[in-house]
Amino acid sequence: GAPPWSGLTLWRGVATAEPFLDGSTMVMVGDGEQKFVAYPLGPVGPDGRMPINFIAERRGAGSGEVDWNHPIDPQPIVDLFREWAFDWIDIPALIASADEILEYPMVDRDALPQWTFGRTTLVGDAAHAMYPNGSNGGSQATLDARTLAFHLATAASPEAGLRAYEADRRPATAALLEQTRQAGPEKVMVLAAERAPEGFAHIHDVIGPDELEEVATAYKRAAGFHPASLNGRASLSVVR
Ligand SMILES: Cc1cc2nc3c(=O)[nH]c(=O)nc-3n(C[C@H](O)[C@H](O)[C@H](O)COP(=O)(O)OP(=O)(O)OC[C@H]3O[C@@H](n4cnc5c(N)ncnc54)[C@H](O)[C@@H]3O)c2cc1C
Numbered sequence: 001g002a003p004p005w006s007g008l009t010l011w012r013g014v015a016t017a018e019p020f021l022d023g024s025t026m027v028m029v030g031d032g033e034q035k036f037v038a039y040p041l042g043p044v045g046p047d048g049r050m051p052i053n054f055i056a057e058r059r060g061a062g063s064g065e066v067d068w069n070h071p072i073d074p075q076p077i078v079d080l081f082r083e084w085a086f087d088w089i090d091i092p093a094l095i096a097s098a099d100e101i102l103e104y105p106m107v108d109r110d111a112l113p114q115w116t117f118g119r120t121t122l123v124g125d126a127a128h129a130m131y132p133n134g135s136n137g138g139s140q141a142t143l144d145a146r147t148l149a150f151h152l153a154t155a156a157s158p159e160a161g162l163r164a165y166e167a168d169r170r171p172a173t174a175a176l177l178e179q180t181r182q183a184g185p186e187k188v189m190v191l192a193a194e195r196a197p198e199g200f201a202h203i204h205d206v207i208g209p210d211e212l213e214e215v216a217t218a219y220k221r222a223a224g225f226h227p228a229s230l231n232g233r234a235s236l237s238v239v240r
Helices: 075-080 091-096 137-154 158-181 184-195 209-223 227-232
Strands: 005-017 027-030 034-040 050-059 101-107
Touching (some): 005 091, 027 184, 034 091, 050 091, 184 209
Antiparallel strands (some): 005 050, 027 034, 034 050
């Protein structure tokens, strides 16, 4: 069936523009209803400009129809972000200058009850397509591959290896899927907007350092890249 739609629509594009902030920073602006994410893709060219990748996001402004190659007219998106021209980044100008903008509904897939059937299993997006909150789909596919290789190298049979891989990865990715549906690490943006709709002087006035750390740590643990947990577990490399 059709993938469930979050109600959010993403517009992705690449603009060539002057650097913002220090020229090597990723920014995320907004809340759970409307958001803008941008980061540089390469160095500053001789003309003083650089390629900047961006994602503009808004709830209820598109459709859940899945078409990954759907170019759109930038003007309505520029209009949605008209008020977002700041002295450190001009978001409507960035959107207007994109070479092309593609529209994506933010969809995912419900967690599957089974990945492995005999000598066949699922990895990556085929196993657990999830929202891009946390920028994590590629990382999870890599973790799948590494875990799969470990179990195939150490299990008594290929079938047992696939079952052990699924036992490791399916519950972990199902839990992560739930976190991405709650905005993942970007939950702090939602909290800040809820608690201080008129703005704030310092983030700690709105969300204390402990709570910020708690949100980040919970996501890192669920996603499998919490440094202390990683350093504390046995390596997945098999030395023969
Ligand atoms: C715009 C965008 C931005 C993203 N940004 C990030 C990010 O910042 N960080 C992150 O971690 N993840 C990101 N992701 C998610 C990430 O790209 C995916 O989660 C990841 O690529 C999944 O890997 P995969 O190997 O499972 O699938 P894919 O990378 O989709 O690979 C599947 C491959 O199978 C091929 N294929 C399909 N059907 C057949 C067939 N019948 N026969 C042979 N081959 C076939 C496809 O052509 C493709 O090459 C992003 C995704 C998109 C679309």
